[in-house]
Amino acid sequence: MAHDDTQRHSRRQFIKQSAAVATALSFPMIARAAPPLIRYATAGVVGPGELETVITSDWFKANVLKRHGKEYVIETTTARGTPGVATLLAAEQADIGTLAFTSLATAVAQDAIPGGVTAIAEIHRDAVQGYASNPFVVLADSPVRTIADLKGKSVAVNAFNGSVDIILRIALQKHGLDPRKDVRVVEMPFGNIGPALRQKRIDVGVLAMPFQVDEAKKGGIRTVFDAVGVVPPYPVLFQSARSRFLTEKSAAVRAWLADYVDAQRWIYDPANRKQVVALTADLAKTPAASLDEYFLTPKDFYRDPNATISAASLQPPIDAMAQLGLLPKPVRIAANVDASYLPRRA
Template structure:
């Protein structure tokens, strides 16, 4: 065989091998895994945090059309929003559920490397015509007005939590010193109703679904709630590490597009029975009881487009500062970014 023939065969082999390698490489690129979003939930299921239902396997398979294609979401449960803040600060979560209290504290203390942004609302309090967290007493209680709480005991679920802040704001507005004039005690939401009926406390706040259960039992009345105490504000909202937003903007946009689509699906009357069924299972609540209020005006208000603004978060944060609960005043505007939501939102 001539040297010329050998060179031709060698060139043909190399060309064929290169083509085969290229053909194999394209499927590998197409099969590249979508970015993973590590999401830390605050641990409230069903009525308190609708995204817990959206995170369910059924929703991932049937409603979240971009999941598995443009992003994959992995969830973990923290112990309340302070626990979520800790995971974000440790860079062990990329997105998570925060309340205005934990959000303001994270900002004031520079706890999250690179900063944190609020990107989508979950649910709102103090909206007239919708549910709020009521501070209730027994029907035979002498407490009729906020001023009557002087010298009394009031139960909240967590010191410096959102309902505790609302209580302190209301007391100040009515001339009472939250530290001296009222004895504030801490106990789980589920224990507050029984403690009130046993007269171990004089007043207590009831969250969903406990306020519905206690109202059905009767014998209690509302003294006040957040409506009229503060402007409507987000109780819980989705927040993200700024570094992750910079690194994976398209994945976050895909997730929020699915989240908004899921909310529209959830509020479609044709899907109500399925949503109630799934939520009842997750919340370990009888579907019949849940159906009485869930996703109605007896429930918290939820913006179907998850819109969020600095103007809605700032008032309760300012109240925290006035109450001495922050090391310094906080302006939230630089830390709120609604641009990752779908354009229609």
């Protein structure tokens, strides 16, 4: 009898369990909500010039960015310089992008981005003593020794009204020269400036990374000046977001920036250097040995460990733009800078 009772109990348990499974299967599976998408627009200088292009690479997404795929998903697109990034933000085709002070100030002055734009994290900084800057160079036998000697000379920059062009104009004004009348400023890609200088098609040219390293190794050139001493330290490139997106997806932005700061620290860890150089060299299509000579060293640009950005560091070069007549009106940038989305430790 006891055996029969046990069998009946087992049958009842089996029936209950089967019913529970059947009930569960009769309802559709409830899918977990996908993490918010962040559309990120880079300015087109892959690798050492824009560290965020390394951090948003597939390898970093899979191996370093702990929150990616859980709290946010980031997809990148490449624009032609920071003005192109500003255009994508204005068209709401990007949510966050890499800007320079020139493109940010212009977008703010023209009210070009619906709902506004906010700088949220620094990428790298210029004019920091002891670190790289973009030097204006001449041939070793050039008569040009000082900024004042630039009068009547031709000077090459990568883009009119770009950040290095603004630094040039500020330097000229400080030394009593009229940027519009006293020098001939010409525009050419960074990679063409060194050869043009050696062919004597220009008198002076600005060299960005990695071209300044490559040209220095060839010899026969010298630096006249760079941004150090011309302007206070300022962010060359920084992350900016559509202000509406910050309001709508603040948690995703905070998660991305937490990953960004963590990834930057991982990159600067000496234990990871060999792997970082190899990955970056592959992305930038440049020899790893050449990159290893300067990348992430004092020969490179300064990067704040916490990616901190401030209105105080952006305001002086923006004021210079207004004084040079490059903005339709003065811009007070404090309302467009917000570092609070960075991790608290920053």
